[in-house]
Amino acid sequence: MFLALSLFFCMRSLRYLRYFQQEEYNGKRFGHWWWKNRAFDKRGTLALLLSPLLLIPIALLEENPLRTGKLKLRLTARAKRIWAVSWIWFAATAYFVPWIVIPQLIPLFLVAANSILKPYEAWVQRRLAKQARTTLSRCDPEVIGITGSFGKTSTKHILGEMLQTTLGATFWTKGGINTTMGVTREIRTRMRPGYQFAVMEMGAYHEGSIDRLCKLTPPHAAIITAIGQTHIDRFGSQEAIVRAKSELVNAVPAGGIVVCNGDDVQAREIGALRDNTLYFGFSDGCDCRIVGYRLNHFTLIWNDKRYDIETQMVGKPAAMNLAAAFSMACTLGADPDFIANLIPALQAHSNRLQMRTVGGEITLHDGYNSNPTGFRAALETLDAISGKQKVLVTPGMIELGSNQAKENRVIAEIASQVCDRVLVVGHHNREALLEGLSDVNVDLCDSRDEAFAVLRQTRQKGDVVLIENDLPDLFEGRPKF
Amino acid sequence: MKKQLAVLFGGRSIEHEISIITGLQAIEAIDTEKYDIIPVYFAPNGKWYTGDALYDKMFYKRGAYNLAEEVTLLPDPSIQGLISRKRNKTYPVDVYLLAYHGQYGEDGCVQGLLELANAAYTGCTPETSTIAMNKHLCKSLLTAHGIPVLPGQLLRRGDKLVLPTGDYPLFVKPNHLGSSVAVARANNESECKKALANLFRFDREALVERCIENLLEVNISVLDADHFSPVEVPVATSHALTYADKYLREESKSGPSSGGMASLTRIVDPPDLNPTIKAQVIEYARQITSLLDCSGVIRLDFMVDCDTDQLHFNELNPIPGSMAFYLWDQCSPPVVYTELLDRMIDAALKRRSERMAVNHDYGYHAL
Numbered sequence: 001m002f003l004a005l006s007l008f009f010c011m012r013s014l015r016y017l018r019y020f021q022q023e024e025y026n027g028k029r030f031g032h033w034w035w036k037n038r039a040f041d042k043r044g045t046l047a048l049l050l051s052p053l054l055l056i057p058i059a060l061l062e063e064n065p066l067r068t069g070k071l072k073l074r075l076t077a078r079a080k081r082i083w084a085v086s087w088i089w090f091a092a093t094a095y096f097v098p099w100i101v102i103p104q105l106i107p108l109f110l111v112a113a114n115s116i117l118k119p120y121e122a123w124v125q126r127r128l129a130k131q132a133r134t135t136l137s138r139c140d141p142e143v144i145g146i147t148g149s150f151g152k153t154s155t156k157h158i159l160g161e162m163l164q165t166t167l168g169a170t171f172w173t174k175g176g177i178n179t180t181m182g183v184t185r186e187i188r189t190r191m192r193p194g195y196q197f198a199v200m201e202m203g204a205y206h207e208g209s210i211d212r213l214c215k216l217t218p219p220h221a222a223i224i225t226a227i228g229q230t231h232i233d234r235f236g237s238q239e240a241i242v243r244a245k246s247e248l249v250n251a252v253p254a255g256g257i258v259v260c261n262g263d264d265v266q267a268r269e270i271g272a273l274r275d276n277t278l279y280f281g282f283s284d285g286c287d288c289r290i291v292g293y294r295l296n297h298f299t300l301i302w303n304d305k306r307y308d309i310e311t312q313m314v315g316k317p318a319a320m321n322l323a324a325a326f327s328m329a330c331t332l333g334a335d336p337d338f339i340a341n342l343i344p345a346l347q348a349h350s351n352r353l354q355m356r357t358v359g360g361e362i363t364l365h366d367g368y369n370s371n372p373t374g375f376r377a378a379l380e381t382l383d384a385i386s387g388k389q390k391v392l393v394t395p396g397m398i399e400l401g402s403n404q405a406k407e408n409r410v411i412a413e414i415a416s417q418v419c420d421r422v423l424v425v426g427h428h429n430r431e432a433l434l435e436g437l438s439d440v441n442v443d444l445c446d447s448r449d450e451a452f453a454v455l456r457q458t459r460q461k462g463d464v465v466l467i468e469n470d471l472p473d474l475f476e477g478r479p480k481f
Numbered sequence: 482m483k484k485q486l487a488v489l490f491g492g493r494s495i496e497h498e499i500s501i502i503t504g505l506q507a508i509e510a511i512d513t514e515k516y517d518i519i520p521v522y523f524a525p526n527g528k529w530y531t532g533d534a535l536y537d538k539m540f541y542k543r544g545a546y547n548l549a550e551e552v553t554l555l556p557d558p559s560i561q562g563l564i565s566r567k568r569n570k571t572y573p574v575d576v577y578l579l580a581y582h583g584q585y586g587e588d589g590c591v592q593g594l595l596e597l598a599n600a601a602y603t604g605c606t607p608e609t610s611t612i613a614m615n616k617h618l619c620k621s622l623l624t625a626h627g628i629p630v631l632p633g634q635l636l637r638r639g640d641k642l643v644l645p646t647g648d649y650p651l652f653v654k655p656n657h658l659g660s661s662v663a664v665a666r667a668n669n670e671s672e673c674k675k676a677l678a679n680l681f682r683f684d685r686e687a688l689v690e691r692c693i694e695n696l697l698e699v700n701i702s703v704l705d706a707d708h709f710s711p712v713e714v715p716v717a718t719s720h721a722l723t724y725a726d727k728y729l730r731e732e733s734k735s736g737p738s739s740g741g742m743a744s745l746t747r748i749v750d751p752p753d754l755n756p757t758i759k760a761q762v763i764e765y766a767r768q769i770t771s772l773l774d775c776s777g778v779i780r781l782d783f784m785v786d787c788d789t790d791q792l793h794f795n796e797l798n799p800i801p802g803s804m805a806f807y808l809w810d811q812c813s814p815p816v817v818y819t820e821l822l823d824r825m826i827d828a829a830l831k832r833r834s835e836r837m838a839v840n841h842d843y844g845y846h847a848l
Binding site: 161164165166189190310335337338341342344345 | 526675
């Protein structure tokens with residue numbers, strides 16, 4: 001009987017662990033997820049009421065979190081530790097408490113396990129971070145930190161390629177890794193002597209996170225890509241966001257290069273902390289100014305010279321990222337002509353406003369954590385591409401705190417000007433989006449899979465499709481427990 | 482008794498995945514009555530792995546290295562095998578089958594290590610491999626021996642982009658890499674600059690040649706410098722074979738577990754090929770493989786300027802994709818892949834003995 005319960009706990013706890021991992025082991029956010037998705041157990045409790053032996057088939061039928069979903073469960077050392085300790089909680093509780101309650105308590109076991117392990121995890125992280133710091137100082141590359149509400153990852157990849165091709169061996173973190181833990185791991189596994197530059201993406205998850213990253217990889221130079229409204233719900237306010245990102249500029253030694261978004265008022269505030277800041281953007285007065293912008297070519301004016309740029313990366317945000325990287329690379333000593341000729345060869349990092357043409361059909365993939373500015377730019381880009389029908393597939397934007405509904409409504413209004421058809425995915429912004437949409441064909445889809453199926457069936461030749469904000473499946477069709 | 486055959490593939494190069502295909506294909510064709518196979522994967526992180534996990538394509542896609550066992554090769558002749566890094570265990574190896582393509586694996590680096598370990602390995606020696614993979618050096622050497630080559634200019638990566646001299650259109654290619662990555666035609670200065678900038682992402686040296694407008698490519702494979710396969714004319718969708726043409730054609734996606742060069746569209750032994758050219762190709766192949774002391778299965782690529790009917794040597798691949806088995810298949814009588822590999826392995830063992838047959842210990846006593 002206990003074996004049946006254990007089997008059930010085994011499978012069910014792994015499923016919950018996957019969502020816990022996605023919420024970065026934050027008990028509060030996991031709890032929030034649990035509540036929003038009404039993730040309390042139904043099947044297990046029912047089985048216990050009827051016959052505990054029913055737990056066995058139920059357990060065997062549970063979906064495998066290692067295989068299912070967009071973000072699968074990764075059995076990292078930490079995940080395994082939490083899971084192991086949760087077993088102890090389970091066993092202890094099962095001894096004292098009537099079993100009928102156990103299925104509901106499973107998420108709690110994970111959270112409790114994580115809490116107990118926190119001191120140990122912190123100790124492990126500190127040790128690893130120390131190793132990483134030592135490795136970094138032995139290798140001693142010139143560190144360029146990049147932060148901003150969006151564009152960090154793209155700019156990092158672009159700058160990395162530019163520096164490596166024109167100046168010297170360059171290290172940069174893979175994908176979108178920008179936390180202390182991720183950067184520590186990257187440095188420990190990949191950093192070797194011989195690298196002249198290191199481009200480090202820095203994510204500001206709360207005040208102090210960039211400070212910590214700067215202690216790990218002290219920057220010699222910095223890029224501020226943009227200050228938007230992303231992640232307001234983590235920071236609490238815009239002011240807090242600005243403060244958090246200025247930590248990077250403050251960490252750059254006097255005389256170090258600071259490159260900053262010149263179009264963004266709040267970014268300029270941060271840039272103003274130094275008097276040698278270089279600005280990039282479309283506006284007057286930018287040191288690296290973008291002019292004559294058309295879908296995938298524009299001109300950069302740098303040091304009174306004009307450089308015609310062709311690129312595979314479409315959209316204004318891409319032009320901004322290129323201008324940012326161009327400014328930093330040239331200030332570090334690269335030849336502007338070389339850089340300008342290199343840009344056409346660089347491709348968009350996956351899922352950041354990437355235009356893919358398959359069999360003549362154009363699709364814009366802008367799948368990564370959307371924000372109002374990026375969404376607007378994506379819609380602008382969609383507008384600029386010629387085609388028959390313009391189709392938008394999106395669940396709306398998330399993590400915008402109290403502004404979320406308003407921003408989604410506003411963007412829906414803008415989308416109505418550009419699009420002929422909109423597929424609204426999921427329920428998270430459904431009302432807000434519907435409020436803003438007018439004069440378009442609307443399809444309401446429960447999940448991402450459903451939306452793509454509908455799209456596949458109804459897509460017509462000549463349609464240009466924008467897939468905006470592909471959210472992790474945390475926000476998709478409700479998981480069933 | 483069965484021989485222990487380690488099949489090495491992967492590598493820190495652009496052709497990494499092509500190498501995996503060549504390696505796994507070869508493993509499927511090996512005569513398992515004669516050999517016990519030890520698959521060894523050279524991962525992008527530089528480590529070598531072995532184990533049954535290597536037979537699953539998902540292993541490479543997911544980078545699930547914890548499912549495999551890490552091994553290494555030490556430059557110590559007494560070991561005669563691979564050492565496990567975590568456990569106290571040696572895997573004896575009688576002969577190494579190299580299926581690497583590109584940097585580090587095909588250019589003499591791994592070969593050098595194998596020499597230090599006094600191992601028997603298939604393919605060319607370190608010196609031949611290095612020369613073959615450096616197009617400029619190879620062409621400079623061959624032209625001095627009367628083999629016709631297209632004259633080229635070598636441009637090294639520097640602070641600024643330097644334009645080549647010469648009339649456009651020009652053809653720009655990396656000096657070191659194989660498989661047509663970053664190969665481009667430049668019709669004017671602007672295109673040339675962009676082509677060079679892109680090329681310098683992948684190689685520090687660029688080779689610039691004049692463009693042959695009316696181009697015919699002719700390849701031939703040679704086994705142990707004295708057996709010649711039929712010639713082939715690979716068919717490209719564009720002017721010259723690009724990486725996409727060679728490896729990413731739709732055919733190769735739908736084929737069985739293999740793919741790569743084997744599934745490229747080609748015409749083997751075309752009946753309408755000018756017999757003079759064909760004879761020249763075979764004759765030059767003979768001279769080149771003899772001069773460079775080639776061993777194992779190599780593939781020579783030639784270019785014909787159809788406007789002048791002039792044949793030029795283009796490049797030598799010391800480890801061709803899929804070991805060019807699709808060419809040997811078309812011999813009369815056909816040499817099937819299994820037999821081809823057998824002969825490569827025998828040649829490897831024989832060559833190791835030959836290279837051992839010189840005194841290394843006896844020298845001037847300087848101390």
